[in-house]
Amino acid sequence: MTERNDHPWWERGTVYQIYPRSFQDSDGDGVGDLAGIERRLDHVAALGVDAIWLSPIFPSPMADFGYDVADYCDVDPLFGDLASFDRVLAAAHERGLKLLLDFVPNHTSDRHPWFVDSRTGRDSTKRDWYIWRDPAPDGGPPNNWISDFGGSAWEYDPVSGQYYLHAFLASQPDLNWRNPAVKAAMFDAMRFWLDRGVDGFRIDVLWHIVKAEGFPDNPPNPYWRPGITERDRLIQRHSTDQPEAHAIAAEMRALADSYGADGQARVLIGEIFLPNDAHARWYGTLDRPQVHLPFNFQLIENAWDAATLRTMIAAYEASLPPYGWPNWVIGSHDAARIAARVGEPQARVAAMLLLTLRGTPTLYQGDELGIGKVDIPADRVRDPQELRQPGIGIGRDRSRTPMPWDGAPFAGFSTVEPWLPLNPDWHTRNVAAQERDPASMLALYRHLLALRRTHPALSVGGMHLLDAADGVLAYERRHGDEVLRVALNLTQDAKPLPFAGTVVLSTLGGATSDTLRANEGMIFRPTS
Incomplete structure (x- = not known):
């Protein structure tokens, strides 16, 4: 990279x-x-x-x-x-x-002045600012789309006889970005x-x-x-x-x-x-x-x-x-x-x-x-x-x-x-x-966050995934001559460290020389 x-x-x-x-x-x-x-x-x-x-x-x-x-x-x-x-x-x-x-x-919102105007009738100057469609032949919604909040994504307006589209609540009508x-x-x-x-x-x-x-x-x-x-x-x-x-x-x-x-x-x-x-x-x-x-x-x-x-x-x-x-x-x-x-x-x-x-x-x-x-x-x-x-x-x-x-x-x-x-x-x-x-x-x-500010390797450096014991995620960050390595134990058991180095920070405080404790993450400066 x-x-x-x-x-x-x-x-x-x-x-x-x-x-x-x-x-x-x-x-x-x-x-x-x-x-x-x-x-x-x-x-x-x-x-x-x-x-x-x-x-x-x-x-x-x-x-x-x-x-x-x-x-x-x-x-x-x-x-x-x-x-x-x-x-x-x-x-x-x-x-x-x-x-x-x-x-x-x-x-x-359905209370936005644009939609209030749009809803007044098919001849509204804001009608096409939203997505209105005629009912399907059976009188139901224009298609089968589902709202992200459940139910049909179409709401029927009895005054105009059309449906409007809402990807979320019926009170959140979708804008027509093709206009x-x-x-x-x-x-x-x-x-x-x-x-x-x-x-x-x-x-x-x-x-x-x-x-x-x-x-x-x-x-x-x-x-x-x-x-x-x-x-x-x-x-x-x-x-x-x-x-x-x-x-x-x-x-x-x-x-x-x-x-x-x-x-x-x-x-x-x-x-x-x-x-x-x-x-x-x-x-x-x-x-x-x-x-x-x-x-x-x-x-x-x-x-x-x-x-x-x-x-x-x-x-x-x-x-x-x-x-x-x-x-x-x-x-x-x-x-x-x-x-x-x-x-x-x-x-x-x-x-x-x-x-x-x-x-x-x-x-x-x-x-x-x-x-x-x-x-x-x-x-x-x-x-x-x-x-x-x-x-x-x-x-x-x-x-x-x-x-x-x-x-x-x-x-x-x-x-x-x-x-x-x-x-x-x-x-x-x-x-x-x-x-x-x-x-x-x-x-x-x-x-x-202080480490990210003071170590370019962490903020903008490249990254390379490293091999480690099962249950451990490890990777290297590098920028110029600066190299830092990260080992994260995602298990409830102690794991062997995948590499040697000086501990910069442990999520648990302190450090051991050859072991990642359960639920521990460490940042290392590798041994040169």
């Missing part, structure tokens, strides 16, 4: 996702807000990350907690206003942090925030934004079985990942790049769930690039064992175009927390994996504390996906619980009962408590 010395900030750095509803409440309503984020930015800066990504803050009825946008160029009063956003942006920049917004281009006016309006919205100084966007469900012409039925998924989300009963061949969407992504990239003349690149991170070959196409080409980072969720989706991860890492790296920069995620507002999936001992190993693999890592708020499983009582469930398809383990509330800051009432998050329950061990698992403990998960994350 040819080394480069011109890595932009988004290749060298680390992104930290903030779910605004659950970060810090400043006004006593039980829901986080922008003033709360501003108050807690020192925690983020002290971690050692380079950028924050805010989940949606736009005006919204909150049917899907902000992913149903009613105005792309304002802030929901629940979170504050444009002035409070400007203060957060300035405060982040003062601390050397970039700020990314969550842009939602596939759909709006040039829609594209122009959405690009104007992106410009609004770029002109305001944001450093880029995480783009929600980017691979959804264009649908196949003619709207053919999606084929059945032969591997589907009851107990899996209803969406997966079909293969989304015609409702996602269309060639025209790639062209739009390339135009988005050109827009973002046009704001990089000051030497501070604006970054586009695309939410894209696809197999490696299709996923890699979202980088575009050298002469027509698309998103900088198509999000890679494979550390969330794969079994947690060394053999599986090794195979997955090798296949993902091999799938990348020569100009494509990798990226990794172990947690998000949509997935069960890493400590809930693999347990706290392995969550420490996962932290070392995330922050030493080649590529840009994204951290999710609270994972730096090792927050684990949080049971949400039935009467506290807020997630529409869980409410529509209960009992199959797809609820997202479990990862959206409030940040525990200290031992004060309601964990210092709020002065009242928060909108979702806190983690049950918040009295001891909170930021203040872990700051006092040099062996805490928070301390481990800070050490790992």
Whole structure:
């Protein structure tokens, strides 16, 4: 692999996702807000990350907690206003942090003025801004497409006698990106925030934004079985990942790049769930690039064992175009927390994996504390996906619980009962408590992030997988003359070290000369 010395900030750095509803409440309503984020930015800066990504803050009825946008160029009063956003942006920049917004281009709220107009009748000037179709000959939906939240992806409008498409809730109608006016309006919205100084966007469900012409039925998924989300009963061949969407992504990239003349690149991170070959196409080409980072969720989706991860890492790296920069995620507002999936001992190993693999890592708020499983009582469930398809383990509330800051009432998050329950061990698992403990998960994350900053081998170096004992994942990172090796024990048993060297960091503290303890990860400087 040819080394480069011109890595932009988004290749060298680390992104930290903030779910605004659950970060810090400043006004006593039980829901986080922008003033709360501003108050807690020192925690983020002290971690050692380079950028924050805010989940949606736009005006919204909150049917899907902000992913149903009613105005792309304002802030929901629940979170504050444009002035409070400007203060957060300035405060982040003062601390050397970039700020990314969550842009939602596939759909709006049904209360967005565009859709309100579109719904007035077939002769509305905004009718073609959304996807309306006549019923099938039997009077039913135009095709068999299934909403990601279950049920038909089509909603009947009795006034006009047509159906409109919604890939998610019926209150989230899909925009028609084949209409040039829609594209122009959405690009104007992106410009609004770029002109305001944001450093880029995480783009929600980017691979959804264009649908196949003619709207053919999606084929059945032969591997589907009851107990899996209803969406997966079909293969989304015609409702996602269309060639025209790639062209739009390339135009988005050109827009973002046009704001990089000051030497501070604006970054586009695309939410894209696809197999490696299709996923890699979202980088575009050298002469027509698309998103900088198509999000890679494979550390969330794969079994947690060394053999599986090794195979997955090798296949993902091999799938990348020569100009494509990798990226990794172990947690998000949509997935069960890493400590809930693999347990706290392995969550420490996962932290070392995330922050030493080649590529840009994204951290999710609270994972730096090792927050684990949080049971949400039935009467506290807020997630529409869980409410529509209960009992199959797809609820997202479990990862959206409030940040525990200290031992004060309601964990210092709020002065009242928060909108979702806190983690049950918040009295001891909170930021203040872990700051006092040099062996805490928070301390481990800070050490790992500091190592990334001081060792180019970890931030931008090449990577080579190494042989190791069963249950151990090992690899080498190299940049120039600097070489570091990583050995991760993904088992509950001690394992022989795969190589000799000086220990730079252990996830358990201390070190032994020839053994990886159970659930231990180590970074080594190899013996010369």
